[in-house]
Amino acid sequence: MTLMPTTLTLSNTQLAQICTSQRWQYLMQRNAPFADYRALCLAADQAFSELNESDWLEAFAGHPMIGDLSTLEKKYSQGKQLSAHEQAGVNNAEQAVLEQLLTLNQAYLDKFGFIFIVCASEKSASEMLTLLTQRINNPRNQELITASVEQRKISQLRLEVYQ
Structure with missing residues (x-):
């Protein structure tokens, strides 16, 4: 056979x-x-x-906005599903950081016409806020390229289930 x-x-x-x-x-x-x-x-x-x-x-439109407080709080409360490395950074997310993410992401959306895309795996809310703060100053064409690179990273992680 x-x-x-x-x-x-x-x-x-x-x-x-x-x-x-x-x-x-x-x-x-x-x-x-x-x-x-x-x-x-x-x-x-x-x-x-x-x-x-x-x-x-x-x-990009297929992603939830980073900084949506209800989505983030729900995600961060489900620490059992995160790796130990991720839990360490995520468990310390403060309300003020989440609020800043929401506010700055809305400003990012207003400026670029799409939401802030970042491969959030193993990043704390504070790290994402730092990246958002840096990237909001980019010109739109550069940010579109950066967001596309992040989209590829996210998709690659999602593809790993087919290994």
């Missing part, structure tokens, strides 16, 4: 959980199935390289 090699095929729902850009999802579906995890990651990178500004904005 000959075993058929396994391939990876992700559903539309799975792809949407990785990235909400419809174009990215289409490009991924077009290149499926994938021989293995490495091929999946290469296809994801290739698909990201083909996105234009409106595609990136659609991807």
Whole structure:
């Protein structure tokens, strides 16, 4: 009996959980199935390289705003689901920091037309606030590039479940 090699095929729902850009999802579906995890990651990178500004904005819109107090407080109260490293920084998030994140993220949205995107894994609320404070001074074209790099990082973490 000959075993058929396994391939990876992700559903539309799975792809949407990785990235909400419809174009990215289409490009991924077009290149499926994938021989293995490495091929999946290469296809994801290739698909990201083909996105234009409106595609990136659609991807960014799929994220909750960092600084939404109810979302952040709920996330940070679920420390059992975070790694020990993440818990150390997150458990100390102060209300004032969360409020500053909300205020500054709204200013960021007003300035750039999209929310602040950062790969928040292993970052405390204070670290994200520092990054937001630095990045809000960037020109829009630079920030769009920075946000797209962060989107790729987030998507890569989400792809890891298919290893």
